[in-house]
Amino acid sequence: MSNPAEPVAVQILGKEYKVACPQDERSALIASASLLDRRMQEIRDSGRIIGGDRIAVMAALNITHEMLVTRNQxxxxxxNLSARIRALQDKIDHALENGQQMDL
Structure with a gap:
Protein backbone atom coordinates (compact mmCIF):
# COMPACT_ATOMS: atom_id res chain seq x y z
CA MET A 1 0.00 0.00 0.00
CA SER A 2 1.35 3.43 -0.92
CA ASN A 3 2.10 6.08 1.64
CA PRO A 4 -0.02 9.14 0.68
CA ALA A 5 1.56 12.57 0.84
CA GLU A 6 -0.05 14.91 3.32
CA PRO A 7 0.69 18.61 3.75
CA VAL A 8 3.14 19.47 6.51
CA ALA A 9 3.48 23.06 7.70
CA VAL A 10 7.05 24.28 8.21
CA GLN A 11 8.33 27.71 9.24
CA ILE A 12 11.24 29.30 7.41
CA LEU A 13 12.28 32.87 8.27
CA GLY A 14 8.92 33.49 9.88
CA LYS A 15 6.90 32.34 6.89
CA GLU A 16 4.80 29.20 6.86
CA TYR A 17 5.09 26.80 3.96
CA LYS A 18 2.90 23.75 3.41
CA VAL A 19 4.79 20.90 1.79
CA ALA A 20 3.26 17.63 0.63
CA CYS A 21 5.17 14.82 2.29
CA PRO A 22 4.63 11.08 2.91
CA GLN A 23 4.05 10.32 6.60
CA ASP A 24 7.24 8.26 6.91
CA GLU A 25 9.36 11.22 5.68
CA ARG A 26 7.70 13.84 7.84
CA SER A 27 10.36 14.00 10.56
CA ALA A 28 13.14 14.33 7.94
CA LEU A 29 11.25 17.19 6.26
CA ILE A 30 10.78 18.99 9.57
CA ALA A 31 14.47 18.54 10.44
CA SER A 32 15.49 19.81 6.99
CA ALA A 33 13.25 22.86 7.28
CA SER A 34 14.62 23.56 10.75
CA LEU A 35 18.22 23.40 9.50
CA LEU A 36 17.40 25.65 6.56
CA ASP A 37 15.62 28.12 8.83
CA ARG A 38 18.62 28.28 11.21
CA ARG A 39 21.07 28.77 8.37
CA MET A 40 18.95 31.46 6.74
CA GLN A 41 18.59 33.27 10.08
CA GLU A 42 22.37 33.18 10.57
CA ILE A 43 22.92 34.67 7.12
CA ARG A 44 20.22 37.31 7.65
CA ASP A 45 21.56 38.19 11.11
CA SER A 46 25.09 38.64 9.77
CA GLY A 47 23.78 41.69 7.91
CA ARG A 48 25.97 41.06 4.90
CA ILE A 49 23.18 39.78 2.66
CA ILE A 50 19.79 41.40 2.27
CA GLY A 51 16.70 39.94 0.63
CA GLY A 52 14.97 36.63 1.17
CA ASP A 53 15.91 35.25 -2.24
CA ARG A 54 19.59 36.02 -1.79
CA ILE A 55 19.57 34.62 1.74
CA ALA A 56 17.90 31.42 0.48
CA VAL A 57 20.44 31.03 -2.34
CA MET A 58 23.40 31.55 0.02
CA ALA A 59 21.98 29.07 2.53
CA ALA A 60 21.41 26.55 -0.27
CA LEU A 61 24.96 27.02 -1.54
CA ASN A 62 26.43 26.62 1.95
CA ILE A 63 24.41 23.49 2.71
CA THR A 64 25.16 21.99 -0.72
CA HIS A 65 28.88 22.68 -0.29
CA GLU A 66 28.86 20.92 3.10
CA MET A 67 26.98 17.98 1.58
CA LEU A 68 29.50 17.65 -1.27
CA VAL A 69 32.47 17.85 1.11
CA THR A 70 30.90 15.16 3.30
CA ARG A 71 30.14 12.99 0.26
CA ASN A 72 33.72 13.29 -0.98
CA GLN A 73 35.07 12.40 2.46
CA ASN A 80 40.49 3.51 1.63
CA LEU A 81 38.54 0.86 3.49
CA SER A 82 38.08 -1.20 0.32
CA ALA A 83 41.82 -1.06 -0.36
CA ARG A 84 42.63 -2.14 3.19
CA ILE A 85 40.14 -5.02 2.98
CA ARG A 86 41.70 -6.16 -0.32
CA ALA A 87 45.17 -6.00 1.25
CA LEU A 88 44.02 -8.06 4.24
CA GLN A 89 42.31 -10.53 1.93
CA ASP A 90 45.55 -10.88 -0.06
CA LYS A 91 47.49 -11.50 3.17
CA ILE A 92 44.98 -14.14 4.25
CA ASP A 93 45.09 -15.83 0.83
CA HIS A 94 48.88 -15.80 0.91
CA ALA A 95 48.95 -17.27 4.43
CA LEU A 96 46.49 -19.99 3.43
CA GLU A 97 48.51 -20.85 0.35
CA ASN A 98 51.67 -21.16 2.45
CA GLY A 99 49.85 -23.24 5.01
CA GLN A 100 48.48 -25.59 2.37
CA GLN A 101 51.92 -26.04 0.83
CA MET A 102 53.30 -27.07 4.18
CA ASP A 103 50.61 -29.72 4.59
CA LEU A 104 51.53 -31.39 1.29
Whole structure:
Protein backbone atom coordinates (compact mmCIF):
# COMPACT_ATOMS: atom_id res chain seq x y z
CA MET A 1 0.00 0.00 0.00
CA SER A 2 1.35 3.43 -0.92
CA ASN A 3 2.10 6.08 1.64
CA PRO A 4 -0.02 9.14 0.68
CA ALA A 5 1.56 12.57 0.84
CA GLU A 6 -0.05 14.91 3.32
CA PRO A 7 0.69 18.61 3.75
CA VAL A 8 3.14 19.47 6.51
CA ALA A 9 3.48 23.06 7.70
CA VAL A 10 7.05 24.28 8.21
CA GLN A 11 8.33 27.71 9.24
CA ILE A 12 11.24 29.30 7.41
CA LEU A 13 12.28 32.87 8.27
CA GLY A 14 8.92 33.49 9.88
CA LYS A 15 6.90 32.34 6.89
CA GLU A 16 4.80 29.20 6.86
CA TYR A 17 5.09 26.80 3.96
CA LYS A 18 2.90 23.75 3.41
CA VAL A 19 4.79 20.90 1.79
CA ALA A 20 3.26 17.63 0.63
CA CYS A 21 5.17 14.82 2.29
CA PRO A 22 4.63 11.08 2.91
CA GLN A 23 4.05 10.32 6.60
CA ASP A 24 7.24 8.26 6.91
CA GLU A 25 9.36 11.22 5.68
CA ARG A 26 7.70 13.84 7.84
CA SER A 27 10.36 14.00 10.56
CA ALA A 28 13.14 14.33 7.94
CA LEU A 29 11.25 17.19 6.26
CA ILE A 30 10.78 18.99 9.57
CA ALA A 31 14.47 18.54 10.44
CA SER A 32 15.49 19.81 6.99
CA ALA A 33 13.25 22.86 7.28
CA SER A 34 14.62 23.56 10.75
CA LEU A 35 18.22 23.40 9.50
CA LEU A 36 17.40 25.65 6.56
CA ASP A 37 15.62 28.12 8.83
CA ARG A 38 18.62 28.28 11.21
CA ARG A 39 21.07 28.77 8.37
CA MET A 40 18.95 31.46 6.74
CA GLN A 41 18.59 33.27 10.08
CA GLU A 42 22.37 33.18 10.57
CA ILE A 43 22.92 34.67 7.12
CA ARG A 44 20.22 37.31 7.65
CA ASP A 45 21.56 38.19 11.11
CA SER A 46 25.09 38.64 9.77
CA GLY A 47 23.78 41.69 7.91
CA ARG A 48 25.97 41.06 4.90
CA ILE A 49 23.18 39.78 2.66
CA ILE A 50 19.79 41.40 2.27
CA GLY A 51 16.70 39.94 0.63
CA GLY A 52 14.97 36.63 1.17
CA ASP A 53 15.91 35.25 -2.24
CA ARG A 54 19.59 36.02 -1.79
CA ILE A 55 19.57 34.62 1.74
CA ALA A 56 17.90 31.42 0.48
CA VAL A 57 20.44 31.03 -2.34
CA MET A 58 23.40 31.55 0.02
CA ALA A 59 21.98 29.07 2.53
CA ALA A 60 21.41 26.55 -0.27
CA LEU A 61 24.96 27.02 -1.54
CA ASN A 62 26.43 26.62 1.95
CA ILE A 63 24.41 23.49 2.71
CA THR A 64 25.16 21.99 -0.72
CA HIS A 65 28.88 22.68 -0.29
CA GLU A 66 28.86 20.92 3.10
CA MET A 67 26.98 17.98 1.58
CA LEU A 68 29.50 17.65 -1.27
CA VAL A 69 32.47 17.85 1.11
CA THR A 70 30.90 15.16 3.30
CA ARG A 71 30.14 12.99 0.26
CA ASN A 72 33.72 13.29 -0.98
CA GLN A 73 35.07 12.40 2.46
CA UNK A 74 32.75 9.39 2.65
CA UNK A 75 33.81 8.20 -0.81
CA UNK A 76 37.47 8.61 0.10
CA UNK A 77 36.99 6.65 3.32
CA UNK A 78 35.10 3.97 1.45
CA UNK A 79 37.88 3.63 -1.13
CA ASN A 80 40.49 3.51 1.63
CA LEU A 81 38.54 0.86 3.49
CA SER A 82 38.08 -1.20 0.32
CA ALA A 83 41.82 -1.06 -0.36
CA ARG A 84 42.63 -2.14 3.19
CA ILE A 85 40.14 -5.02 2.98
CA ARG A 86 41.70 -6.16 -0.32
CA ALA A 87 45.17 -6.00 1.25
CA LEU A 88 44.02 -8.06 4.24
CA GLN A 89 42.31 -10.53 1.93
CA ASP A 90 45.55 -10.88 -0.06
CA LYS A 91 47.49 -11.50 3.17
CA ILE A 92 44.98 -14.14 4.25
CA ASP A 93 45.09 -15.83 0.83
CA HIS A 94 48.88 -15.80 0.91
CA ALA A 95 48.95 -17.27 4.43
CA LEU A 96 46.49 -19.99 3.43
CA GLU A 97 48.51 -20.85 0.35
CA ASN A 98 51.67 -21.16 2.45
CA GLY A 99 49.85 -23.24 5.01
CA GLN A 100 48.48 -25.59 2.37
CA GLN A 101 51.92 -26.04 0.83
CA MET A 102 53.30 -27.07 4.18
CA ASP A 103 50.61 -29.72 4.59
CA LEU A 104 51.53 -31.39 1.29
Missing amino acids: RESLSQ
